[in-house]
Amino acid sequence: MKTSIKNFFDFEKSDAKLAAALIAPTFILVLGVVAYPLIYSFVMSFGDVEFANIKDYNFVGFAQFKKVFTDPDFINAVKVSARFIFSTVFIKLVIGTLIAVMLKESFMGRSLARALIIIPWATPFVVVGLMWKWMLHSKVGVFNFLLLKFGIIDAYIPFLSTKTFAMPFVITADVWQGTPFFIIVILAGLQTIPDELYEAAYIDGASRIKAFFRITLPLVKFPLYISTILGTIFAINSFDLFFVLTKGGPGNITTNVTLFNWNNAFKFYHLSYASAISYVILIFSMMLTIGYVTLMRKEK
Amino acid sequence: MKNRLLKQTAIDKIILYFFLTITMIFFLFPFYWIVMTSIQPKGQLYSLTPNFIPKDVTIENYISILGAGKVNIAIALKNSLIVAISVTVVCIFFGIFAAYAFARLKFKGSNSMFVALIFAQMLPPVALLIPFYLIFKQVGLTNTLQGLIVMQISWLLPIVIWILYSYFKTIPDDLENSARIDGASKVEALLRIIVPISLPGLVSSGVICFVFSMGEFMSAMAIVNVTRLHTLPLALAQFVTKYSIEYGKITASAVLAILFPVLFVLIFQRYIVRGLTAGAVKA
Numbered sequence: 001m002k003t004s005i006k007n008f009f010d011f012e013k014s015d016a017k018l019a020a021a022l023i024a025p026t027f028i029l030v031l032g033v034v035a036y037p038l039i040y041s042f043v044m045s046f047g048d049v050e051f052a053n054i055k056d057y058n059f060v061g062f063a064q065f066k067k068v069f070t071d072p073d074f075i076n077a078v079k080v081s082a083r084f085i086f087s088t089v090f091i092k093l094v095i096g097t098l099i100a101v102m103l104k105e106s107f108m109g110r111s112l113a114r115a116l117i118i119i120p121w122a123t124p125f126v127v128v129g130l131m132w133k134w135m136l137h138s139k140v141g142v143f144n145f146l147l148l149k150f151g152i153i154d155a156y157i158p159f160l161s162t163k164t165f166a167m168p169f170v171i172t173a174d175v176w177q178g179t180p181f182f183i184i185v186i187l188a189g190l191q192t193i194p195d196e197l198y199e200a201a202y203i204d205g206a207s208r209i210k211a212f213f214r215i216t217l218p219l220v221k222f223p224l225y226i227s228t229i230l231g232t233i234f235a236i237n238s239f240d241l242f243f244v245l246t247k248g249g250p251g252n253i254t255t256n257v258t259l260f261n262w263n264n265a266f267k268f269y270h271l272s273y274a275s276a277i278s279y280v281i282l283i284f285s286m287m288l289t290i291g292y293v294t295l296m297r298k299e300k
Numbered sequence: 301m302k303n304r305l306l307k308q309t310a311i312d313k314i315i316l317y318f319f320l321t322i323t324m325i326f327f328l329f330p331f332y333w334i335v336m337t338s339i340q341p342k343g344q345l346y347s348l349t350p351n352f353i354p355k356d357v358t359i360e361n362y363i364s365i366l367g368a369g370k371v372n373i374a375i376a377l378k379n380s381l382i383v384a385i386s387v388t389v390v391c392i393f394f395g396i397f398a399a400y401a402f403a404r405l406k407f408k409g410s411n412s413m414f415v416a417l418i419f420a421q422m423l424p425p426v427a428l429l430i431p432f433y434l435i436f437k438q439v440g441l442t443n444t445l446q447g448l449i450v451m452q453i454s455w456l457l458p459i460v461i462w463i464l465y466s467y468f469k470t471i472p473d474d475l476e477n478s479a480r481i482d483g484a485s486k487v488e489a490l491l492r493i494i495v496p497i498s499l500p501g502l503v504s505s506g507v508i509c510f511v512f513s514m515g516e517f518m519s520a521m522a523i524v525n526v527t528r529l530h531t532l533p534l535a536l537a538q539f540v541t542k543y544s545i546e547y548g549k550i551t552a553s554a555v556l557a558i559l560f561p562v563l564f565v566l567i568f569q570r571y572i573v574r575g576l577t578a579g580a581v582k583a
Contacts, residue, residue: 016407018486022397023413026457029394033454034420037431099323105316113324115569120327122561124515126533127554131330134337134547142333142350176327181576188577202305237424240517244540261426266522271430278427289422293415
């Protein structure tokens, strides 16, 4: 008996036992904490629970999901999210690549520039929102002041409460915060490209632009894919900036799916309906995650 | 001889510095602007011509947010640091063991468990908030910092494991084996050999974990609604819902809120770059 217990705890002989012991706390802390809520809201999404009648669960089948897909407010939120995701990821990819190429060049103060450019990434989104709200202030904002001074506008504009400008400026603030991550990832990819490749291309008479499209881009394909997928997942979940900058307005012009979901859960207390919305967002995110994991595997 | 296209000509240099200046202004001006705003007296903030260099410098905004006001930033800063440091320490501690198992032990289901962790981390936070709120209410974790800590660990631990995993993978087997020949157990070899060499990885994952934790807003808003437990993002968001928005105080609070993340990021810049690219570039 004694020896069998000793054998059980003899991690030296079995990798599997040692691994189980080392991973168990993580599994409890991560999957344990996440699994129960996932099941909870799954059950909830097939019921009719409101905050007011929280103890009173009636099974309603797919009714909440039907409601999600026919709700014009949800369809609006999907459109808002789509606009936001496409713009922000596309802009980050383009300027992220260009800035990364620039930061690969040698110049005075390069390491300082590379260090400073990470700071926006470390800035909490609520702070990012407040910074931009202040700069875009309708009466004393520095942005209005500069635009007027250079003659681009002839009267101050309340950007964040104007239909035309609200979304573009939420995107601007998000690009400001999120581009540094793209730059870091793409720059790391660029640094693995040997100079000899460019040398050979130039000897063959290639121009710099041709070299960029023929050598640089194909060789940073992997970082570009990864940052696109991760950037898309971040963008779906984007909430803080919308909450601080526009609260979804004017009207519902900047109410994205996450804010819409939040409002249904914590403002209107439609718990079952909000859970159904959650599951729609979740399934979409999971499809992107599958793409991410497949890509990582392939590269390995 | 180097090809002329590989060298920078004078014109290249001018173009490079021109775009570099624009880039740096875009990314750094907002910081300059909130610092300048935070050190100006109230009267000058709302003049129609903003001061790019302040005429008078004052610390009244900082004094008023740190004193006992409606929105007390000193308490929020303390709460944020308690949460962020606890989350980071727990994640690093358990992360080391899990990452070691995934990186260096062979066992059935290793791959699928690793993937399960990534999936857990990629779940949209908003999808978990209702159940988190209701469950936490039942077990008494709403309106506690412990609740915030538990929630954030479940989202940040996979990131820490991912980064440490990529570090552990690069350590040659020989180092571990030589310790094992000297009679050390696997856990001893991990603690004495692998952990010390992976210090950059620990720093990297620690700082990234800390930065994410300091910024967490939506989930905190869902489970904490008393002022005395507000973290910095919650306290800052309070300013917006008030009728009069006082930007002197907001910017002073914002400066305090970014102080620690920014300092850490600047000090440990190299490590962070390595950590952030762990999932994106082949090791």
